Every structure is written in C-alpha cells, then in structure tokens.
Amino acid sequence: MKLLRSILPFLLLSFVAQAQSPVKDGAILAEFSVSDSTKVYFSQGNLQYQASTNTWRFAEHQWNYVGKDNENISKKYKGWIDLFGWGTSGYNSKNPYETILNFSDYGDGENDIAGTNYDWGVYNKISNGGNQAGLWRTLTIYEWYYLINTRVNASNKNGIATVNGVSGLILLPDTWTLLDGMTFTSGTNGDFALNTYSASDWSKMEMNGAVFLPAAGSRYETDIRGVGSFGTFWSSSAYDGGSAVCLHFDSVFVYADHMCRCSGRSVRLVQDVRK
Numbered sequence: 001m002k003l004l005r006s007i008l009p010f011l012l013l014s015f016v017a018q019a020q021s022p023v024k025d026g027a028i029l030a031e032f033s034v035s036d037s038t039k040v041y042f043s044q045g046n047l048q049y050q051a052s053t054n055t056w057r058f059a060e061h062q063w064n065y066v067g068k069d070n071e072n073i074s075k076k077y078k079g080w081i082d083l084f085g086w087g088t089s090g091y092n093s094k095n096p097y098e099t100i101l102n103f104s105d106y107g108d109g110e111n112d113i114a115g116t117n118y119d120w121g122v123y124n125k126i127s128n129g130g131n132q133a134g135l136w137r138t139l140t141i142y143e144w145y146y147l148i149n150t151r152v153n154a155s156n157k158n159g160i161a162t163v164n165g166v167s168g169l170i171l172l173p174d175t176w177t178l179l180d181g182m183t184f185t186s187g188t189n190g191d192f193a194l195n196t197y198s199a200s201d202w203s204k205m206e207m208n209g210a211v212f213l214p215a216a217g218s219r220y221e222t223d224i225r226g227v228g229s230f231g232t233f234w235s236s237s238a239y240d241g242g243s244a245v246c247l248h249f250d251s252v253f254v255y256a257d258h259m260c261r262c263s264g265r266s267v268r269l270v271q272d273v274r275k
Contacts, residue, residue: 026136027129110241158187160251161192
C-alpha cells in the first residue's frame with residue numbers, strides 16, 4: 001500500500017466554426033500521453049453493460065454513472081450496470097455480472113490482463129464504440145501514473161470538479177488552451193466544487209478535449225458505496241492473487257491503490273493513437 005502511494009501521489013482540437021463534436025466512434029479525439037512513446041484517446045464515457053442482451057456501450061455523457069441501480073446486478077437484469085469486478089470481460093466465464101467473493105473468478109490468476117481477452121475493450125464489441133472487438137483497452141497502472149504525474153506539465157492537467165452536478169476528476173489533454181470565459185484550477189482542495197461547470201459549459205471544455213471521470217463509488221457484492229464521494233477506475237495491472245490496482249480519487253487525494261478483485265469498480269477504456 002505504502003509503495004503504491006509512493007509511485008502515485010499524485011491535440012488540442014481546433015475549434016471549428018460549426019462546433020463539430022470531437023467524439024468519433026466513441027473516442028474523444030484529444031491526445032493524452034501515457035508513456036514516452038504512447039498516446040491515447042479516451043472513450044466518451046464509462047463502460048456499461050446490459051446482461052439481458054449481452055450488450056456493451058459507453059455512457060452517453062462523461063458524467064453519467066449508474067449508481068444505486070448496480071445493486072440489481074445479475075445474469076438476467078434488463079437494466080445497465082457500470083461497476084465491474086476486475087477482468088470481467090466475459091472471456092473464460094469471467095462474467096461482468098459476477099458478485100461472488102472467490103478471487104479466482106476474476107481476471108487471470110496473478111497475471112496482468114493487459115493485451116488479453118480478460119480486458120473488457122480487447123474482448124468485446126462496444127456498440128457505440130466502433131462495434132468491433134479489439135478497438136479498446138484498459139490503461140496499466142504505470143500509464144495512469146504517467147498521465148497524472150509524469151507527462152509534460154502533468155500537475156496542471158488534472159483537478160477535481162463538479163460537472164452537471166456530478167463530482168469527479170478532470171483530465172486535460174497534452175495540448176490545451178482554455179477557452180475565453182472559462183476557468184480551470186488544477187489539483188485538489190477537499191471540495192469538488194473547486195471547478196464547477198454546467199452541462200453547457202462542460203460541452204465547451206469537452207470540445208477542447210477535456211475528460212471527466214465521475215465519482216461513481218464502488219460495489220461490494222450488491223452493496224453500493226461512496227457514490228459522489230470517490231471514484232475508482234480499474235487498471236489492467238494485477239497486484240497479487242486477490243487484488244488488482246486501480247486509480248483512486250476523492251476530493252483530497254489522487255493515488256494508486258490495490259483493491260479486492262471481486263469489488264465493483266468503474267472502467268474507462270482508451271484507444272491508442274496511431275499515426
């Protein structure tokens with residue numbers, strides 16, 4: 001735990017006259033460096049799943065989350081869920097509706113799931129994300145770390161916020177210009193209202209490539225916790241046989257943490273930028 005905290009203490013898009021959306025096939029077309037040689041596009045929203053139709057999709061808006069309805073998670077549930085146990089892509093019977101506490105039912109033993117079918121984006125077609133398997137992936141914890149701490153001017157490119165009434169964390173792309181009349185304060189201060197945007201204001205931020213991760217809380221079996229207070233987003237990195245590593249944030253801290261694989265966490269997929 002101490003080691004994890006120590007490693008993670010913490011395209012500019014041209015604004016065209018016709019206000020064209022920066023989202024294409026589910027990708028926000030702004031570049032984020034996640035290593036010295038890799039840049040990614042983030043998906044337009046958190047990953048969601050409907051068991052009754054075996055359908056995957058991205059949330060319509062970046063601030064959308066399911067929240068308490070995740071309590072209904074089951075094989076036959078006709079609604080949507082968005083808090084998943086680690087590595088529950090559906091491959092090898094690691095199902096997205098799993099809630100049991102047996103660690104072996106999640107992911108791939110003590111191995112990372114990066115580049116494998118246990119990764120939600122590798123194995124599945126995302127209905128509003130190109131509808132083809134293999135187009136998306138989950139960041140490793142080292143890529144989350146690089147994004148938050150190491151890339152050029154990293155400390156000034158993330159900050160807690162409230163968007164359309166939803167608490168969360170903003171990530172700014174590598175190349176960023178704040179639009180006239182808008183403000184942004186980086187970092188954390190214990191209050192998600194540090195930055196506050198209406199839906200219309202956020203559309204301007206998003207037009208320039210800003211990403212928002214909602215504080216969607218977590219799930220333990222069917223118990224939903226911390227909605228609006230914290231966000232935890234899975235990485236593809238294993239920690240040991242019973243846990244995996246995620247990006248955690250609240251109004252005070254942003255850091256890496258290892259969590260029980262059976263607990264439900266948010267998933268935000270990315271797509272590699274190919275030149």
